[in-house]
Amino acid sequence: MPSSTPSPATRCQRLKAASHRDHDSVDTLVMAARPFADRERYGRFLQVQHRFHGSLLGLYHDAQLNDWLPGLQELSRFAALEGDFQDLALPLPATPAPVQVEAAQALGWLYCSEGSNLGAAFLFKQTQQLALDASFGARHLAAHPHGRALHWRAFVEQVDGLALQREEEAQAVAGAIAAFDHYRSHLRAVFGEECNG
Ligand code: HEM
Incomplete structure (x- = not known):
């Protein structure tokens, strides 16, 4: 019998396995854009973040999604992000056009957005070189009051605990991949050739 790699046990592990290549390419593009080289470039990075998080605002406030994931509406970083624009004048x-997807697909988008809080620890540190912090200019990258890991584990538990049909599982995966794709296209639109390495 041919050996095969067992499929990961939980939904979020499957989302991670299906999208890790997309994550790594986005990570590489962000670093190539040098968003922390100076405040002008950081301002452009804020535009990328605004396009992405702004388009997800409707999902964070969606009634069915809040039913599935209680407390979801408090997780959006969009207000903090707008605070960063104001701090930096x-x-x-x-506000970007909202992403319009079915609930199962939205889970993948939210997985992408919420997971980005983990890598944000690294980005947040870099903002120190621009003299920014959780109360000025880098609000949206700051850790959740309960800490990044705890907060992420709670979100993962909620997503993993949902009962979905087989086709909804596939939609969630497609949503995560589409979300990374969108992020990549926002990066390219704002930074152009500069984020192509
Ligand atoms: C330079 C930019 C980035 C770096 C260095 C980075 C780095 C990381 C690191 C180190 C983790 C794992 C943290 C841990 O397991 O404790 C992580 C997780 C994650 N990041 Fe990023 N990241 C970056 C950008 C992004 C962006 C822009 C997005 C989304 C648009 C994103 C989405 C995610 C997701 C969904 C996870 C969770 C993966 C999982 O465990 O299921 N990241 N990132």
Whole structure:
């Protein structure tokens, strides 16, 4: 019998396995964009974040998704992000068009967005070189009051605990991949060639 790699046990592990390549390419593009080289570049990074988190605002406030994931609406970092624009006296971009997807697919988008809080620990540290912090300019990258790990584990537990149909599982995976794809396209739109390494 041919040996095969067992599929990961939990939903979030499967989302991670299906999207880790996309994550790594986004991570590489962000670093190539040098968003912490100076405040001008950081301002552009804020625009990328605004496009992404702004387009997810509707999902964070969606009634069915809040039913599935109680407390979801408190997790959006969009208000903190707008605070960062104000701190730095940057003009606020228009709120982006909302992502319109079915609930199962939205789980993948939210997985991508919430998981980005983990890598944000690294990004948050880098903002120190621009003299920014949790109360000025880097609010949206700051840790959740209960800590990043605890908060992430609680989100993962909620997502893993949902009962989904087989086709909904596939939609969640497609959602995570689409979310990384969108993030990549925002990076390219804002930084152009500069984030292509
Ligand atoms: C330079 C940019 C980035 C770096 C260095 C980075 C780094 C990391 C690291 C180190 C982790 C694992 C943390 C841990 O397990 O404790 C992580 C997790 C994650 N990151 Fe990033 N990240 C970056 C950007 C992003 C972006 C832009 C997104 C989404 C748009 C994202 C989405 C995720 C997700 C979903 C996870 C959770 C993976 C899982 O455990 O299921 N990351 N990141």
